[in-house]
Amino acid sequence: MSDLTLPPAARTARPPAAAADLYRAVWRWHFYAGLFVLPFLVTLSLTGALYLFRDEIEAVVHADLKRVAITEGAPGVAPSAMIASALAARPGTAVKFTTPAGPGASAEITVKAADGERLAVYVDPQDGRVLGSLPDRGTVMWLVRSLHSLSFFGPVARGVIEIAAGWAILLVLTGIYLWWPRGRTGGVVTVRGTARTRVFWRDLHAVTGLGAGGILVFLAITGMPWSQVWGGQVNQWANGSNFGYPAGVRVDVPMSGRKLAEDGSTSWSLAQAQVPTSGTSHGSHGAHGSHGEAMPDSAPAAPTPFVGIDRAVARFDALGLHGGYAVNLPAGPTGVYTGSVYPDDLAAQRVVHLDAYTGEPLLDMSYADYGPMGRALEWGINVHLGQQYGLANQLVLLAACLANVLLAVSAAIMWWKRRPARAMGVPPMPRDPRVLRGLVALLAVGGLIFPLMGASLLAMLAIDRAVAHFGGAGPDRREPA
Incomplete structure (x- = not known):
């Protein structure tokens, strides 16, 4: 950093050589962390800011499909009638029925067409009228979510999430060290100068980072469960291997091997959970027709679900599932009705599997059934999504997203103003290389916790050696401010 940002007394009182070397080393790796993270940080912040208000945005963008005018005294139609209307408009096989989330909301029927395409068909629950359809997960917010998680670009790109999260944590920790006052008064919680000067952007960057750094670390850590390597491994460790269900939940029922x-x-805690099977513990039902009548001994038949979607929904309602729950319809003779709902309130999360022949619950899981690690991570995920604490949660994270964009913009302007001619402008190497080696050893600890971040650290070390060898740091040998 330029001496021009220092007061006159500080220009003559240089810090000890060891302290200056450590500052240089931290500054250099803060630069590298920013170089990698900031492009992703801007993208994740913009898409994340939009996704915080997904319900509000979709209520406007897809109002013709998701909202219905409330008619006083309308009797409403049964789920089976709504499914029949959906199939009449979009032929295929119904695989899921989603109940209206509240008054004025439509029902959603997921239909699998003959060519394998899945459609979301929206139906007015008051009269069974079909409002229209979209490709399954074809709403604008599903696109934003796919961009935010990088799943839009395939599984390899999802691994970048883990790398970016690890480097974001490093960015904040090194940034706190660089921000530390060390006897300074300006640029600690105030911004000096004007937008024409580099010190203004340096102070704006530092003060913004101080305010948003903690939230950025929180978002990085709570975003890790979706990562390709770390997230999958921690999921298995946190939730055990007993069919993927949390500890303490009854799992002494036959499982299909199909994942929920x-x-x-x-x-997240139920990503590995298997779906149980219907009818296997109720052999007498295997010899009954769809209405429970006895079949001739000479004509054994596979069990046929006779509960029906109307009775299944009535059962889920009686069990107290939160409004807007989805019901996966039985797939085959041993399939189950699975009711699941993940509302803003964690306490109302629920997954219930019903035997298709008796209507009785085979498994009934809620947030309270998760293990301690699962509950902690689910809480973090819910806050990360802006759900747990209502509008306040959304506004705090929106401010953090905007701050992240400001951090990226101010960093780019700072670099542009200080870059040497015909050079990349990498902060200078410490005079004592042992300082840099010690810092890298500390960074390696983070690489052991987050393997993909560790692999990227090795790649960055190779780049750093190349930059130093070819003089990429440029002639800038000024002492850091």
Whole structure:
């Protein structure tokens, strides 16, 4: 950093050589962390800011599909009638029925067409009228979510989330060290100069980072569960291997081997959970028809679900599932009705599997059933999504997202103003290389915790050696401010 940002007394009183070397080393790796993270930070912040208000945005963008005019005295139609209307408009096989989230909301039926395409068909629950359809997960907010998680670009790109999160944590920790006052008064909680000067952007960057750094670390850590490597490993460790269900939940029922996540979105803690089977513990039902009548002994038949979607929904309602829950319809003779809901309030999260022949719960899970690690991570995820604490949660994270964009812009302007001619402008190497080696050893600890971040650290070390060898740091040998 330029001496021009220092008061006259500080220009003559240089810091000890060891302290200056450590500052240089931290500054250099703060630069590298920013170089990698900031492009992702801007993208994640912009898409994240939009996704915080997904319900509000979709209520406007897809109002013709998701909202209905409330008609006083309308009797409403049964789920089976709504499914029939959906299939009449969009032929295929119904695989999921989602109940209206509240008054004025439509029901959603997921239909699998003959060519394998899935459609979300929206129906007015008051009269069964079909409002229209979209490709399954075809709303504007599903696109934003896919961009935010990088799943839009495939599994390899999702690994970048883990790398970016690890480097974001490093960015904040090194930034706090660089911000530390060391006897300064300006640029600690106030911004000096004008927008024409570099010190203004340096102070704006430092003060903004001080305010948003803690939230950035929180978002990085709570975003890790979605990462490709770390998230998958921690999921297995946190939730055990007992069919993927949390500890303490009854799992002494036959399992199908099919994962709950294959049928749609589920909570992080239940990503590995298997779906149980119907009818296997009720052999007498295997010899009954769809209405329970006895079948001739000479004509054994596979069990046929006779509960029906109307009775299944009535059962889920009686069990107290939160409004807006989804019901996965039985797939095959041993399929189950699975009711699941993940509302803003964690306490109301619920997944219930019903036997398709008796209507009785096979498994009934809620947030309280998760293990301690699962509950902690689910809480973090819910806050990360802006759900747990209502509008206040959304506004705090929106401010953090805007601050992240400001950090990226101010960093770019600072670099532009200080870059040497014909050079990349990497902060100078410490005079004593042992200082840099010690810092890298500390960074390696983070690499052991987050493996992909550790691999990227090795790559960055190779780049750093190349930059130093070819003089990429440029002639800028000024003492840091």
